Structures are given as structure tokens and as C-alpha cells.
Amino acid sequence: MPQAGFVLQWVGKAVAVVLAITILNFFLIRLAPGDPAIVMAGEAGAADQQFLDRVREEFGLNQPLMVQLWTYLKNVLTLDLGVSYRTQRPVTEMIFERLPATLLLTGTAYVMALVVGPLLGALAAMRQRSVFDSLLMVAALVFYATPIFWVGLLLILVFSVQLGWLPPFGMHSMIPVKGAMAQMLDTLKHLVLPSTTLALFYIAVYVRLTRASMLETSSLDYVKTARAKGLPEWRVATAHILRTALIPIITFAGLQAGHLVGGAIVVETVFAWPGIGRLAFDALFQRDYNLLLGVFLVSALMVVFFNMVTDLALRIADPRIAGRN
Amino acid sequence: MHGLQSMGLVGRLMAAVFAIVLLGAGMAAAQPKQGGTLNSTLWPEPPGIVIGIHLNAPTLLPSTKMFEGLLTYDFDLNPQPVLAESWEVSADGLTYTFKLRQNVKWHDGKPFTAQDVVYSLTKFIPEVHPRSAPTFKRAEVTAPDDYTVVLTLKEPYGPMLRSFDAISAPIVPRHVYDVATPIRENPANRAPIGTGPFKFGEWRSGEYIHLLRNENYWLYGRPYLDEIYYRFVPDSASRALALETGQVQLATQNDIELVDVARLKAMPHLEVTTKGWEWGAPISWLEMNLRRAPFSDVRFRKAVMHALNREFIRDSIFFGLASVPTGPIHSSSPFYTDDVPTYDYNPDKARALLDEMGLKPDGNGVRATVGLLGLPYGELWDRLSQYIRQALGEVGIGVTIETADVAGWGNRISNWDVDMSTTYLTTLSDPALGVARSYITSNQRKGVLFTNTSGYSDPEVDRLFAEAASAADEGKRRELYAKVQKIVADEVALAWLVELQWPTIHNAKLKNVVRNGLGPNDNFAEAYFEE
Numbered sequence: 066m067p068q069a070g071f072v073l074q075w076v077g078k079a080v081a082v083v084l085a086i087t088i089l090n091f092f093l094i095r096l097a098p099g100d101p102a103i104v105m106a107g108e109a110g111a112a113d114q115q116f117l118d119r120v121r122e123e124f125g126l127n128q129p130l131m132v133q134l135w136t137y138l139k140n141v142l143t144l145d146l147g148v149s150y151r152t153q154r155p156v157t158e159m160i161f162e163r164l165p166a167t168l169l170l171t172g173t174a175y176v177m178a179l180v181v182g183p184l185l186g187a188l189a190a191m192r193q194r195s196v197f198d199s200l201l202m203v204a205a206l207v208f209y210a211t212p213i214f215w216v217g218l219l220l221i222l223v224f225s226v227q228l229g230w231l232p233p234f235g236m237h238s239m240i241p242v243k244g245a246m247a248q249m250l251d252t253l254k255h256l257v258l259p260s261t262t263l264a265l266f267y268i269a270v271y272v273r274l275t276r277a278s279m280l281e282t283s284s285l286d287y288v289k290t291a292r293a294k295g296l297p298e299w300r301v302a303t304a305h306i307l308r309t310a311l312i313p314i315i316t317f318a319g320l321q322a323g324h325l326v327g328g329a330i331v332v333e334t335v336f337a338w339p340g341i342g343r344l345a346f347d348a349l350f351q352r353d354y355n356l357l358l359g360v361f362l363v364s365a366l367m368v369v370f371f372n373m374v375t376d377l378a379l380r381i382a383d384p385r386i387a388g389r390n
Numbered sequence: 391m392h393g394l395q396s397m398g399l400v401g402r403l404m405a406a407v408f409a410i411v412l413l414g415a416g417m418a419a420a421q422p423k424q425g426g427t428l429n430s431t432l433w434p435e436p437p438g439i440v441i442g443i444h445l446n447a448p449t450l451l452p453s454t455k456m457f458e459g460l461l462t463y464d465f466d467l468n469p470q471p472v473l474a475e476s477w478e479v480s481a482d483g484l485t486y487t488f489k490l491r492q493n494v495k496w497h498d499g500k501p502f503t504a505q506d507v508v509y510s511l512t513k514f515i516p517e518v519h520p521r522s523a524p525t526f527k528r529a530e531v532t533a534p535d536d537y538t539v540v541l542t543l544k545e546p547y548g549p550m551l552r553s554f555d556a557i558s559a560p561i562v563p564r565h566v567y568d569v570a571t572p573i574r575e576n577p578a579n580r581a582p583i584g585t586g587p588f589k590f591g592e593w594r595s596g597e598y599i600h601l602l603r604n605e606n607y608w609l610y611g612r613p614y615l616d617e618i619y620y621r622f623v624p625d626s627a628s629r630a631l632a633l634e635t636g637q638v639q640l641a642t643q644n645d646i647e648l649v650d651v652a653r654l655k656a657m658p659h660l661e662v663t664t665k666g667w668e669w670g671a672p673i674s675w676l677e678m679n680l681r682r683a684p685f686s687d688v689r690f691r692k693a694v695m696h697a698l699n700r701e702f703i704r705d706s707i708f709f710g711l712a713s714v715p716t717g718p719i720h721s722s723s724p725f726y727t728d729d730v731p732t733y734d735y736n737p738d739k740a741r742a743l744l745d746e747m748g749l750k751p752d753g754n755g756v757r758a759t760v761g762l763l764g765l766p767y768g769e770l771w772d773r774l775s776q777y778i779r780q781a782l783g784e785v786g787i788g789v790t791i792e793t794a795d796v797a798g799w800g801n802r803i804s805n806w807d808v809d810m811s812t813t814y815l816t817t818l819s820d821p822a823l824g825v826a827r828s829y830i831t832s833n834q835r836k837g838v839l840f841t842n843t844s845g846y847s848d849p850e851v852d853r854l855f856a857e858a859a860s861a862a863d864e865g866k867r868r869e870l871y872a873k874v875q876k877i878v879a880d881e882v883a884l885a886w887l888v889e890l891q892w893p894t895i896h897n898a899k900l901k902n903v904v905r906n907g908l909g910p911n912d913n914f915a916e917a918y919f920e921e
Binding site for chain 1: 434435437438520574575579580594595596597621622623624625627628631632634635637794795796797798799800801802804835837838839840
């Protein structure tokens with residue numbers, strides 16, 4: 066069972082990586098000047114030394130750093146990510162409250178990008194230098210180069226303000242709808258603009274990646290052989306070219322999957338999407354150490370997990386990779 | 391013969407009927423309508439919604455609809471009844487007696503009594519409310535009966551009567567908070583129970599806070615609105631769009647970039663007001679670290695005042711949504727005086743003062759180089775820093791702009807590790823509460839933000855502030871604060887830039903949004919949608 070050995074080895078590595086990331090994050094965020102007590106004092110609009118002392122004592126911020134780290138790691142092992150300084154709620158609860166929204170948004174965009182991007186890229190490669198190819202390449206360049214927030218605002222202007230077809234922000238309607246089906250449709254309607262905004266960028270990347278990879282592969286000798294054997298062109302393209310050309314796409318898709326958790330801060334902001342990216346963003350400015358570390362930990366776990374899945378997928382797509390190891 | 395006399399009886403009757411119909415129609419239009427959903431923006435999402443435990447602006451907007459104080463304050467900061475229906479202050483200023491309303495119920499149905507007020511003022515506020523704790527620690531609070539509360543002070547305290555609004559002294563239910571669980575960990579903090587016109591409905595993290603009409607509110611027939619949604623919309627362009635498209639009907643304070651306000655104001659379905667911040671009275675200033683040269687020389691500070699064109703700051707940076715202050719006390723305060731030394735925009739005067747100090751320009755025209763740490767609250771404040779750099783550069787003061795995020799900014803200012811910085815602070819309903827803290831020597835406390843961080847110190851000013859705080863007579867206090875304003879303005883303790891006028895932008899159909907000095911932090915019992 067070479068795959069099982071691979072997985073075991075990977076889990077060992079993953080634990081070490083996640084531990085290292087956690088420790089590194091712990092120190093990194095404490096390098097920034099100021100602490101949660103200062104931010105909370107600022108928000109209170111008035112504060113005295115007692116207030117600062119109380120906050121620091123309550124959250125153990127007056128303890129030596131190494132003691133704080135040890136306490137944190139011990140708690141993480143028991144799946145206790147601590148309490149948010151600012152809201153005084155359990156971090157795990159806050160993260161899991163927001164995670165589904167982000168996964169829905171990034172997951173939808175991801176699937177859209179993975180389906181549409183490689184498909185268009187392959188078509189463009191098969192019709193190299195056609196009008197379709199040129200138009201698609203220009204469009205891909207535009208969406209790749211345009212800042213995501215601007216695309217988002219433009220889509221809102223056109224589809225919400227001008228045409229009034231889709232809601233401009235939020236995940237649910239202002240006035241809650243009744244019934245499970247109606248609620249699902251309502252969320253879907255809200256999902257269209259943000260997920261399209263996010264997907265457009267990734268579609269652009271996949272289109273260019275697939276096209277380039279297919280063109281490169283199609284000039285290889287084994288493809289020439291396949292053509293020389295007299296195989297029909299669609300068979301050459303799907304069975305011979307695409308499989309090899311998939312390698313960089315799988316690699317990129319794997320990397321992108323790892324960022325499903327934190328990769329949508331901008332879109333979440335423009336569309337007021339109640340996701341985890343914004344939670345992390347706010348936590349950073351409020352020096353909400355526990356919440357920030359919690360989000361980082363979940364994010365690190367996702368990245369490590371999807372890297373493993375990517376490696377597995379690559380070994381299946383190209384058995385030579387497994388051989389090399 | 392003209393007019394009524396020329397009409398026959400029928401004509402006169404018809405005119406009378408017509409007049410009654412008209413009158414009726416007029417009354418119908420003026421009659422507030424029951425019902426409707428108010429959608430308001432709220433940003434950022436608050437850390438909590440119990441006043442006192444949290445005091446930042448987004449906490450106050452929803453929580454002032456659920457919690458009430460004994461009093462509120464009109465635009466001139468005169469006390470108005472809320473939970474107290476009447477009150478009396480003894481002639482010596484030592485005893486405050488409040489008569490409470492008897493028909494008030496908490497949102498969970500329990501009756502509201504004097505015990506709740508005693509608990510709030512003696513336990514809840516001293517423990518969790520950093521801003522009001524010092525005020526109420528001065529008083530002994532007793533309840534001679536279920537509907538009377540008496541505060542007894544050891545010495546008179548001027549700001550006392552202006553400290554009973556829902557923000558300074560929220561009244562919380564004793565039966566909910568006086569339990570074994572610490573106040574900050576009480577489960578009711580996520581689903582508050584108050585006496586206000588709106589009850590807590592739901593808080594969806596990242597989406598909204600939903601408040602519902604309190605059917606048992608003590609003021610019959612109020613509130614008019616059925617529900618309020620406070621929507622968290624993180625992007626300011628999206629917030630402006632939501633107002634434009636009618637998705638939300640209310641935005642306030644920093645919700646809308648000032649650059650957008652004029653455009654929104656021109657829209658027929660929107661109205662803008664800058665009233666309602668009299669209680670908070672925010673002033674923005676440039677703070678100089680008086681512990682360091684050249685700021686320790688008053689001539690340098692005067693030169694800075696003459697070098698800054700504050701009318702330009704008001705018009706071009708704050709888009710007219712500000713006014714130029716003359717000193718430490720906001721012009722909306724009853725204690726304000728404009729009889730103080732003033733500083734016109736006059737770069738030549740600034741140069742002359744710098745010359746007099748011996749700060750001569752070098753080969754590049756630079757007399758001194760100083761740092762400026764700008765308030766990290768977004769573009770507007772960055773532009774302000776840029777302007778200060780340019781304006782001081784004109785008179786030969788080189789300015790290096792420094793940046794930090796909120797935590798870094800607070801850390802450096804509170805530890806006095808800065809040359810100059812910009813900030814704004816609410817000067818609150820009374821100078822003893824919100825003004826003195828930035829000027830008195832005893833409040834120079836390293837490591838603590840919003841204290842006297844500039845290092846200004848003048849024994850006469852300390853004495854005047856102390857005397858004014860404990861004077862019982864309002865006229866006497868006015869006199870003392872007038873003296874303070876004169877001295878502090880003459881010494882340029884801080885370089886006051888603008889009094890902020892935050893816009894409240896609302897749908898024209900939404901009425902009674904800003905009715906008193908608490909502005910959008912009023913309880914909205916009277917707010918309604920016109921047909």
C-alpha cells in the first residue's frame with residue numbers, strides 16, 4: 066500500500082508544520098506594537114491603569130511570553146482555542162459560525178473556476194490564433210489584472226443598481242424569507258455576484274494556465290506519435306494532451322484550495338459577506354490574539370490538508386511522480 | 391362685499407366643512423404612523439451590545455435602543471425625563487433625588503424598581519464602565535422606597551446632573567446581573583434585557599443585529615417602528631450604494647465617507663443632518679509633545695497655529711462638515727466662550743515667531759524637522775496629515791509623516807513616544823468629564839490613552855478645573871471655565887483643528903431620527919416612517 070505509507074508520512078509532516086506555524090504566528094503577531102488592552106481602552110473612550118491591568122491580567126497578557134505560549138499550546142491540544150479578548154466569546158464558536166459562509170462563497174467560486182477555466186483554456190488551445198482565442202485571451206488578461214474590489218463594485222452597479230436583478234450585499238434578504246426552499250433560493254441569489262466576482266479572477270488564471278500547458282504538451286513527441294497513428298484529434302486532445310497538461314492545473318488548484326478559508330477577504334468586504342476572512346482582518350487590527358491565532362490555525366490546517374490531497378492527485382495523474390519519491 | 395360675508399349659509403357651511411377636511415388631512419399627515427422596518431448600517435460589527443461593558447460607537451447605536459438612563463439631554467444639554475419622571479437637586483448640590491416611573495417593565499416582564507438603579511450605579515457601573523465609574527464612586531446611592539433614588543455626595547460635583555443618560559449611566563436589571571456569574575460573562579450580554587422601546591431579537595455574526603418592538607414599553611403607543619435591523623456593511627462604497635438604492639434608510643457618524651455626503655444630500659429621497667452630536671461634542675486636534683523641544687516653546691506652538699489654515703481644513707478635508715474651534719471646549723457646550731486669544735491663518739506671523747525663537751532656515755529652507763503620527767482611521771485622516779505637512783513646510787517646519795495601525799498609534803501616544811499626532815476626542819456633556827482629562831497635570835499617566843498625553847501643565851489651569859468641577863453653581867462654573875479657555879488657548883496646549891459634525895443620513899420618509907443631544911444614540915421611541 067504505497068499510498069497508505071504516503072499518507073502516514075504526510076500526517077507526521079503535517080503535524081510538525083502546523084505546530085511550527087502556530088509557534089511562529091504566536092510570536093509574529095506579538096511583534097506588532099500595542100496589545101488588546103490598548104485597543105480596548107481606545108474603544109472604551111476612557112481608561113485608567115486599573116482597566117489596562119485588569120484586561121492584561123484577565124487574559125494572562127502580563128505573564129512571560131513563554132508561559133503564554135505553553136498555555137496556548139496546551140489548550141490547543143485539547144481543542145480549546147481560547148476566548149476572544151474583544152467579544153469574550155469562545156474562538157472556536159466564532160470561527161465555526163463564520164466558516165460555512167466562507168466555504169460556500171469560495172467553494173462555489175472554486176468549482177465555477179475549475180469547470181469553466183480549464184474548459185475555455187482547452188478550447189482556446191485547440192483553436193489557437195482564432196478570433197475566439199484572441200478574445201478569450203484579452204478577457205482573461207483584463208480580469209486577471211483588474212482589482213477584485215473594482216470588478217465587484219462594477220457588478221453591483223450593473224446588476225443591482227441599474228438592472229435591479231440581484232441583491233447588492235449580504236447573504237440573506239433584509240426581510241427574512243420563510244421555508245427551507247425559499248431560504249436556499251434567497252442565499253443562492255445573494256451568492257451569485259460575490260462568487261462570480263471571485264471566480265472571474267480564477268477563471269482568468271485557469272484559462273491562461275490550461276491554454277499554455279496544452280500548447281506546450283501538444284508539441285511533444287508522444288503527441289506527434291499519437292497523431293501519426295491516425296487518432297482523431299478530439300481523442301488526442303482529451304486522452305493524450307489534457308492528462309499531461311493537467312499537472313500544473315492540479316498543482317494550482319491544490320494551492321488555491323488551501324486558501325479557501327482566507328482568500329476572500331476583499332470580496333467578503335465589498336459584498337458584506339459574513340465570512341471568516343473579515344473576521345481575521347478585524348481581529349488583526351484589534352490585536353485579538355486568540356481569535357487571530359485560531360483563524361490562522363484553521364487556515365494552516367486547510368493548506369496542509371489540501372497540499373496532501375494535491376500530492377495524492379498528482380501521483381494518480383502522473384504515476385512517475387510517485388516513482389520519483 | 392367680499393369674503394365670507396358674501397357667501398350664503400350653504401357656502402359658509404361648505405367652507406367650514408372644507409376647512410375641517412383640510413385640517414383633518416393636515417393632522418393625518420402629522421400623525422406618526424405605526425409600523426415599519428428600519429434598516430440601518432452599522433460598522434464595524436460591535437464587540438458587544440451592553441453599554442458600559444463596551445463603549446465604542448457601534449455598541450452604542452443598537453444598545454441605546456434597549457437600555458435607558460434616568461435622563462436624556464436636549465440639544466442644549468438640559469436634562470429631560472426618561473426612567474426618572476422628576477428630580478430635585480438640593481441647594482448645596484449634595485443631594486440628588488429622583489422619582490422613578492412606576493409602570494416600567496424589563497423586557498423579561500419583571501418590574502423595574504429603585505433597586506435596579508441602586509445596583510446599576512453602585513455595582514455595575516463602578517465595575518465595568520471605565521468612563522463613568524469615577525463619577526458614581528463619588529456618590530452614596532440609596533432607595534428610600536421602590537420608586538425613589540437618592541444620591542448623596544461628599545462635595546458638590548458640577549457634571550453630576552449631566553451624567554444620567556443611557557450611555558453614561560445605563561440602568562441594567564439587578565435580577566439578571568446580581569448573580570454568581572461575573573458581569574462580563576453573563577449570558578444576557580449576548581441577549582440583553584433592558585427597559586428600552588426595543589427588545590433584543592437576534593444577532594447574526596457578520597450580518598446583522600435585529601431589534602423588535604417592545605410591546606410593553608412604558609410610553610403608551612411607542613415605539614412606532616416594528617423592528618430595526620442594524621446591518622454590518624464593511625465597505626463604505628457599498629454603504630453609500632445601500633442608502634442610494636433604499637436598501638437601508640439610515641447611516642451615521644463615519645459610515646459614509648465625507649466626500650460622498652454632498653452627492654447623497656442632493657438625492658431627493660435622502661436627508662442629511664449634522665445635529666445630534668452636542669452630547670459627544672467631538673473635537674479634533676494636533677497634539678504636540680510638550681516634553682520635547684521645540685514644542686515646549688509656546689512661540690513654536692503659536693507659529694503652528696498661524697501656519698495652519700483651519701478654514702481650508704474644514705472646507706477641503708472635512709468637506710464643510712466641521713467648524714473651526716477656538717479652544718478646548720466645544721462651541722455647543724453651555725460653558726463655551728469665544729472670548730479667547732485667536733489664531734488667524736498667517737504664515738508670515740508664523741515665520742516671525744520662529745525667527746524670534748532663533749529657528750533660522752537652513753540652505754533648504756528648513757528650520758526644524760519633526761514627526762507626525764496620523765490617526766489611522768482612514769483616508770480623511772491621511773489627507774489631514776498630508777495637509778499639515780505641506781502647511782508647516784511652507785513656514786520651514788519639515789514634517790515626517792509616520793504611520794501605524796490603531797493599536798500601534800495608541801501604544802506610541804500613550805507612552806509619549808511621539809513628536810506630534812492627530813486625534814479626535816469626544817469632549818462629552820460637561821468639561822469636567824471630557825475636557826479636563828486632556829489638560830490637568832494629575833492626568834499625565836504614562837501608558838494610558840486619552841489622558842493628558844501632551845504633557846501640558848499649568849498649576850492655575852489645574853486649580854480652575856478642580857474648582858469648576860466641584861462648584862455647585864452653574865454661573866460660577868461658567869466663569870471658571872471661561873478663564874480656563876482663555877489661558878489654555880493663549881498657551882496653545884493643543885492645536886485645535888476642527889469640531890467634527892458627523893452627518894446622519896436618512897431616508898426622507900424616516901422622521902424623528904435626531905431629536906436631542908444624543909442624536910442617533912437616542913432610543914428611537916419616537917422615530918416613524920411617513921406614509
